[in-house]
Amino acid sequence: MAAGGRRITVGGARQRTILALLLLSAGRIVSVNTMVEAVWQGEPPATARTQVAICIAALRKTFKAEGFGDSLISTVHPGYQLNPAGHRVDLLECIDLVRAAEELAAQRCPGRAAETYEQALRLWRGPVLTGVTGRRVEEESDRLEEWRLVIHDEAIVLQLALGNHQELIGQLTRLVREHPLRERTRHSLMLAQYRAGRRAEAAETFREGRRILIEELGIEPGPGLQELHDAVLRDDPTLTLAVEALAQEVPAPAPAAVAEIQVTPSDLPPNVPAFTGRAEEIARLDGLLGERTESQPPAIGFITGVAGVGKTGLAVHWAHRAAGRFPDGRLFVDLCGHDEVNEPTAAADVLSRFLRSLGVPSEQIPVALEERISLYRSMLAERRVLVVLDNVRSVAQIRPLLPGNGQCCVVVTSRDPMEQLILRYGAVRVQLGVLPRAEAIELLARIVPAERIAADPGQSARLSELCDRLPLALRIAAARLASKPHWTVRHLVGRLADERRRLDELSQGEAQVRAGFALSYRYLASEAARLYRRLALLPVPDFTTWVGAALLDCDLFEAERLMEHLVDVQLLEVVGSDVTGQLRYRFQNLLRLFGRERAQQEESEAELVAARDRAFRGWLTLAEQAHRRESGGDYAILHGSTARYPVDPGLLDDLLACPLDWYEAERLCLVAVIEQAARLGLDELAWDLTGSVLVLFDIRNYLEDWQFCCERALAAAQEAGNRRGAAFMLTELGGTRLRTVRLDEAATYLGTALELFEQVGEEHGRALTLRHIAVMERLRGDLGAAGERLREAAEIFQRVGDASSQAHALGYLAQNALDLDEVDEAVRLGLAAVRVARGTGESRCAAQSLYRLARAYAIQGSLSAAEGAFLEVERIVRAKGDLLGAAYSLLGLGETRAGLGRAGEAEGDLLAALEIVRRIDSPLAEGRVQLALGQLQRRLGRIEAARRHLCQARELFARIDSPPSRQRVEQALAELEPARPAADRPVGA
Structure with a gap:
């Protein structure tokens, strides 16, 4: 052991033996019983387990004093484990180098392979475990020495293939002298001597080896040595032309000797730095760790989610967390299912790599896929191994990699749904969403100095939202802040706030949000990709299937199929069902921005405008129909010239069974469409759609939405010189001011609207404005002027066929009569208003007329009639919300x-x-x-x-x-x- 170039002295034979066991099994558990057996060799004292604990404590103290920390040796039932992460263990490094050399040799790179073997050999600085006693340790020492000689043999074969025979003779002569019974080493020496022109020496080397084998073992040399001897005697030309073939014919040491000295494979990448949150998901994965028998299928965890959500990070983090439960190994592979450069990795290649990790020499790995599967599952039999299969494309890609042993566990990550993994193998699905806000901010603070994040909590929260609380985007943003200490959080938020630049800001360096999305997008079928692009153009927070059908101009079933496919590949997510029973879908903002980029690059402006136009006109069609069904007809509003998009009658009935429910489900979408239509200069559509939504704003008291939409539509109409549309929006803005009794503002809006309607000759609109002006005059106390306005409006409404507005005007006249103490006239007008309102079939209009009649009854003294009318009004309005x-x-x-x-x-x-x-x-x-x-x-x-x-x-x-x-x-x-x-x-x- 060494630290900072200094050797660490470990005192006592027992400590050295226990340390040797931990080093030989680095990364896996060594039981206390094994330590007791190794130290006392079958004759332990009663205090043996206590003395082992004392030795462990002493080792920890020694290592802590040298700066290794407390985690180097951990207590894990039923013993202890040396944790090599972050520290160099020569044996593990040597194993990795040998594996790398084997792969290079298989790839026909003999020079690089030979150098890699030499690097491995340089890690030996003398006999292994010198000064450590005990049968178990000595057996391991012998096996490691045998493995070192095997590495020598492999390296020499490659050097011979490179033509370095002259330089090898001295080294081989020494090795043969030290190990005279090793036929493979002697074979290499003979070949090197022959190629160096020393034919007689090569023959003598054979004769000497034959004599030693007969004298000490009583056997003749093996066929490899004998055939090489014969070839030397006859100057066989193949000795110089087919060196590799001859070398392969030399008997290699039994594979068990190599397999036995392999430490437990641990292919896991380093744990994820600053891993944050995911407690619920980790708990679901922990459920895989329950006791299982070998006859059961392996426990499988299936982690899925959008690109950048942290699937690999969770898999690796949990694998490190659960590593102690899998003492026989942890295997990991990136299958490149969604890779910008590489095609998905074939199962045969993965099996070759896994088998080498499990200790199978390269030359003993079968060629046929089925044979590799059989050997792989045989190697895992009776073992507890964790297999992490990252970035999977399909179930077929990983089916050969699933162990047959129920004590093994598999973790799979993928963007694809892979239902068969759940149906056929009972996988536990772990759906990863974006991080909660608190955890997103915590992740930022773990990468950026926490005080910078805490200094501006509002902007930090805003930064997390601009990153969609997506772990990859959060890490990229945090890395940019960490690398630029002169930037404030507010500064980065300002850069990300521009939607046109956001993906650029989050796609710098090796980790790129855009690249991750592109890998999912590249595998989409053309129609699914087209729908994804076009949905991204819409400004709405969510949408239902009919929107997709309008964008593609296709039927509902095709649109639903494509939208569900986009959900399956994590490009859309399901919000849930709305009050009309329709499934609603939505984008994460970054995915929407990526979709817009693709739309602008892959489709013409005319195609995109036409698609968006169909969707906007679809909302107009539905909103107009909802207004008619709710109001009993096309009453109390005006319409523009925008052509309606045809909607299937059956769909209309389904969506508008309760018009107010549809309005509620679509409210935010309708507001967003009106805003974007106005911004794009679609003034006719903007004010027409606003008028069609007024019934929702009025009934449900969405005053802010009402005002916002009217203001946006008014601005578009005024810019386009659209006097009729502007007049209607001014009338409705006057109505919003009446609702809050801001009468001076209402007078300004309504006066301008009346002038515009008179200029364009719009009688219906003029009557709507007069009705609002009458309400304003009544609130000011000018009952005479109010009555005149109402009578004129009522006549126009009757003339143009707006029965609902006529009933309203008559009802207001009844209220006016009450204010003038004309009670009987009020009752007469109230009855007339109710009669007209009931003729519309619209309950709310009837409720408003009944209310004014009830007021007249109350003043008249007909209190029982008044109570009955008020009760009916209450029933109607409560049903409407x-x-x-x-x-x-x-x-x-x-x-x-x-x-x-x-x-x-x-x-x-x-x-x-x-x-x-x-x-x-x-x-x-x-x-x-x-x-x-x-x-x-x-x-x-x-x-x-x-x-x-x-x-x-x-x-x-x-x-x-x-x-x-x-x-x-x-x-x-x-x-x-x-x-x-x-x-x-x-x-x-």
């Missing part, structure tokens, strides 16, 4: 039941309404609920509670421009002192 509608219906119920003297029920209704409005952004609705609660508490004599609710209502109404609302709350506050008994008039009337 209309939160704002539910709040208003509960508000109406609470006020009505208060008027009926059922204060407990009324309070419950109002508190439920308050809970809803606090979840949505509607200060007007919340203010009205707080006002009603304050009035109810006043009637119940709870003055402080009443004041609290009324003050909150005043604060809410102060945020909006609604004089009538502010007047009502101030009046209610003024009536607080002194509190009066309940009046006959319903609360809130």
Whole structure:
């Protein structure tokens, strides 16, 4: 042993014997029983196991003092193990060199092979294990000496093949003198002497060898020596022309002698530095380690995932972790299933390599594949060996490499699904996804100085997301930061934020994200590759099968087949099923960027535009149909001139069985498509699609989405000079301002929209704008102007056939009449609105009209009729998931039941309404609920509670421009002192 060029003195014969056993079995467990037997040779004292432990402790102390650390010798049941990782063990290095020399010789590289053998021989510095006693150690020493001589013989055969016979004679003469019974060495000496022109000496060498063999062993020389002697006597020309053939005819030592001195094979690459996370996946692999019998099939773990997700890293890390459970060896091979340069490795080549690792000399490895499989499985019989098959292309590639012994274990990594590995062999599938955010940041901090990552946690989190939390990308980014200490995390984030450069930034040096993706892409069939490219063009977060069908202009079944294939090869991933029952798929961002690159390089601009156009028009078709089915017709919106993409009627029925469910499933996609269409100058499509989605934004109170889409579509329409589309989007933007009671902003939008509609002669759009203006005028308290606008709008709606909007206008007129204390007129208009609304068949329109009729009933004093109408409204809006509608219906119920003297029920209704409005952004609705609660508490004599609710209502109404609302709350506050008994008039009337 040596450290830093200094020899390490190990004291005591027992320590030396135990150290010798550990060195001879480096990387595998040596049991305590074996150590006891070696030290005391069958006569151990009662304290033998304790003394072994003392010797181990002394060795550890010696090695630690020399800087080797605590992990050099580990305790592993049922004994101890020397861990050579990071340290040089001459025996292991020699074995590796001999294997390399054998491979070079097999590849017909005699010069390099001979030099490699010489390197191996130079590791011998004298007799092995000198000064160590004990039968076990001495037997191992003898075997190693025999192996050294075999290496000498192999090296000399190669030197002879290179024509170095003259230089070899002295060395061979010494070896023959030291080992006179070794026929192969004598054979080489005779051949060297003959080629050097020393024919008589060659003959004499034979005669001397024959005499020694007869005298000491009583046998004649073997056929190899005798045939060489005969050839020398007759000057056979083959001695100079077929040297290798003659050398092969010399009997080689029995393979067992070599196999027996081979240490346990350990072909694993070094463990992964800074390995992070994967606790759940490691636990699944640990499940392979349960007790199994030889008659069972081997335990197989199948690690799969996208390129760069860390499949090989996990396999290698777990293999090192579990190495102690496989004392008979660990085999590893990269099968190049997805390799940029090399074709997938053939099983026959892998078997040749594995057999050599297991100690089979090259010349004894069978040629036929079936014979190699048989020998391989025979070598693994009754052994516990771990086999790691990395980067596999198919089950057929690895079937010959699977052991037949149930005590062995196999770990397979691949990007392909390989169902047969699971079905036929019962493999345990370990699906690797990207790292959780915390573990992704931890990985960065293990490579980059942790303080740099911790200094800016926000940017570090952003960096992990830009890398898709993909281990390969994270390692590349971290390596760039580590190599550039003057860069901050923010600086690298800035470089990666540009999608056009991100793959370039993560594809520098040997490790390249782009190259990893390219290996998966290169094996795709043409149609699958085309679909992958085109899906990557879409800005949406996820998508269903019909999108793929539109991009390729093919049927749904073909699109589904291709998308599932992309899932199988890890280029797409399944999100799950949406509320309509459709499977949804998505990209990782880096894979999307790679797909866009391929699309731009492999398809024409016209092809890509046409594909994207079909998909966008498909969304428009579905959104328009969803609006019609939800609204009872094509009501309350305008349409542009964009041609619809035909969608199969059966698919329409499946997707739109519940239109609001489809809208919800596609909401983020619809917003993204509108944004991209607007950015690409597709103004007609952008504003038309926005109009078709308004019913979702309105019912489910997606106010931010509503405003965002309208603003993007408006900008596109204005840039294109599209006055009709711009007017419609201005009308809807005015509607968003009305929802939040920002009346001055609403007036600006609606005034401009009305002018544009009048310029283009669009009567329907003008009526939609007038209806919004009427609502604005009513909120300002100008009931006369509001009534005039509503009557004009109602006439236009009737004329153009927009029954839904007509019913809305009549309902608003009923509300206006209530505000003017024209109660009977309000009831009449309310009944007319309900009649028109029911004619549309659209429940939500009916609910809105019923609500206004119910308000009129309540003011009229028909409280039971009012309660029935409010209950029907509540049933409809709750079924729709209309939160704002539910709040208003509960508000109406609470006020009505208060008027009926059922204060407990009324309070419950109002508190439920308050809970809803606090979840949505509607200060007007919340203010009205707080006002009603304050009035109810006043009637119940709870003055402080009443004041609290009324003050909150005043604060809410102060945020909006609604004089009538502010007047009502101030009046209610003024009536607080002194509190009066309940009046006959319903609360809130």
